[in-house]
Amino acid sequence: MSDDVQFNLRIPAELKQRIVDAAKKNSRSINAEAQLRLERTFDLDDLPEPTNPKNITDPQKLEEWANSILKELLQLKEINARLERLENDVGVLEANSYDVENRINDIDGRGYMP
Structure with a gap:
């Protein structure tokens, strides 16, 4: 069985459309595109603050x-x-x-x- 859990999230329609468009452009599922973009925001948190x-x-x-x-x-x-x-x-x-x-x-x- 998968370790993935379902996560329901309310987002504006415009944001959903941007995710849909990006998923098509990148040949990914909508779920994979949203997950990747969310993971990238956490990666940004690990970068040092500009001095x-x-x-x-x-x-x-x-x-x-x-x-x-x-x-x-x-x-x-x-x-x-x-x-x-x-x-x-x-x-x-x-x-x-x-x-x-x-x-x-x-x-x-x-x-x-x-």
């Missing part, structure tokens, strides 16, 4: 906080640089692909037809 630097009175903790922010910013800067390199590489590959396609079409005598 407000105004509330940090210990200079060492403030320095640690600032260093953690700096570390995150540097990581974001590196990720952004990698993304720019990848976008450039994709542009080069697309240009090469276009060139190869034109050469093949020229060899076939068809010319390029977009």
Whole structure:
């Protein structure tokens, strides 16, 4: 026998429709969609609260906080640089692909037809 228990819940019609729509979009049952979304809210409770630097009175903790922010910013800067390199590489590959396609079409005598 299943460990699942039935739980009746009154919700606004608009919320039910949002759950129905999300369930269809995600190929889940309405029950599975509602259960997943409810579980996710509990997962959010486990995340640490964002720190407000105004509330940090210990200079060492403030320095640690600032260093953690700096570390995150540097990581974001590196990720952004990698993304720019990848976008450039994709542009080069697309240009090469276009060139190869034109050469093949020229060899076939068809010319390029977009």
